[in-house]
Amino acid sequence: MNLLVVSHLYPSHVSQTAGSFVHNQARFLAAHCRLQVVAPVPWFPLPGCGRWSAYRQIPRTEHRDGIHVLHPRYRLLPGRWWFSRAWRAYHRAIGGAVRDRPDLVHAHCAYIDGLAAAEYARQQRCPLVLTVHGNDVKHLPDEHPRLRARVSQALQQADAVIAVSAQLAERVVELGADPGRVRVIPNGVDCEIFRPRGRRYPGESGWRLVYVGRFQAAKGIGVLLQALSRLRGAGHTVDLELIGGAPATGTAAGFAADAGAMGLQEHVRFVDEIPWTALPERLSQADIFVLPSFSEGLPLVLLEAMACGLPLVATRCGGPEEIVTDDVGVLVDVGEPDQLAAAIGAVIDGYGRFDPARIRRRAEECYDYRVIARRIHQTYQDVMARA
Numbered sequence: 001m002n003l004l005v006v007s008h009l010y011p012s013h014v015s016q017t018a019g020s021f022v023h024n025q026a027r028f029l030a031a032h033c034r035l036q037v038v039a040p041v042p043w044f045p046l047p048g049c050g051r052w053s054a055y056r057q058i059p060r061t062e063h064r065d066g067i068h069v070l071h072p073r074y075r076l077l078p079g080r081w082w083f084s085r086a087w088r089a090y091h092r093a094i095g096g097a098v099r100d101r102p103d104l105v106h107a108h109c110a111y112i113d114g115l116a117a118a119e120y121a122r123q124q125r126c127p128l129v130l131t132v133h134g135n136d137v138k139h140l141p142d143e144h145p146r147l148r149a150r151v152s153q154a155l156q157q158a159d160a161v162i163a164v165s166a167q168l169a170e171r172v173v174e175l176g177a178d179p180g181r182v183r184v185i186p187n188g189v190d191c192e193i194f195r196p197r198g199r200r201y202p203g204e205s206g207w208r209l210v211y212v213g214r215f216q217a218a219k220g221i222g223v224l225l226q227a228l229s230r231l232r233g234a235g236h237t238v239d240l241e242l243i244g245g246a247p248a249t250g251t252a253a254g255f256a257a258d259a260g261a262m263g264l265q266e267h268v269r270f271v272d273e274i275p276w277t278a279l280p281e282r283l284s285q286a287d288i289f290v291l292p293s294f295s296e297g298l299p300l301v302l303l304e305a306m307a308c309g310l311p312l313v314a315t316r317c318g319g320p321e322e323i324v325t326d327d328v329g330v331l332v333d334v335g336e337p338d339q340l341a342a343a344i345g346a347v348i349d350g351y352g353r354f355d356p357a358r359i360r361r362r363a364e365e366c367y368d369y370r371v372i373a374r375r376i377h378q379t380y381q382d383v384m385a386r387a
Contacts, residue, residue, distance in 0.1 A: 003033035004102035010039035028373035040093040042076035072097040084146040091116035109136040114154030130158035134297025152176040164298040165319040188372035194307035197284040206237035210286035212301045220292030226337035243271040283308040306363040309356030
């Protein structure tokens, strides 16, 4: 099968972690398909526009882990009005880049990728599989009626829709997807890379919490800082490392100021974005992984922490409810620093009941990319059989 993967989410020098889940999924799908990847890059005509200018430096073509990745340009102007119309330019970028006609197209995100890929697949008379990840169906459709129409159109045209969580599966049906074409297949993790590495004794020299993700208010970082302040005020020796700041995704400045105002400057460390391959070692130096987000699809970082044997504390914000069971960690309500502090304290006090080997085994059995790639390939075969 000649498979074309289309996604604007793909690692580059602008961000080495953005879209790493798409790239890693592609790595394992390459064992089942002949693979070509098109990851269009937005082009903005004016210089000196921050991250827009940074996109100019992305090469037109590159190889990552043996995968040939094409980065054609498409014109995109700032603003939701322009964004709702940009799918045609995105579609032209796909058509101009692909050289070998695909047997099947797999697009990631309902808009902008999904709608553009649907038109391309229609022209090539091949099926389309569309994966939705979270924001593309949870929030984007509510920003503007035209965007909602674009998302619904893509979902209705797809031959199969893969939702990374059951909550997202319900949402795509609300937006018009045929329930018979919707499958729930979660994100994955490479358990050969994400594994415990030289784990220190839990609680040695104090307890270490770790967060990985964008430095944005919607990720609940402010709530996490408040929870840390409460924990330390109650006598817990706890420090926090936050990993993920970058010019394109958010910076630590405001949150660092908040931490200083709470007297936490010596107990909180903000770390800029690091390559995803460097994460296992950092995770293995922590005791508890915390994700206090306000909304998530199916968070990859929770799977990576599980593969490293870490207990989890996360919010009930969508996908985490499908990952965090009682033997893996604790769930709390969104935006509740007292609950978050109490949950972290409970994990610390009952740390012995969270078996790292059992936590890792669940990641291996349910979320390893080898398992996920087989399930996705079976979806391809089912779609091809109906075509």
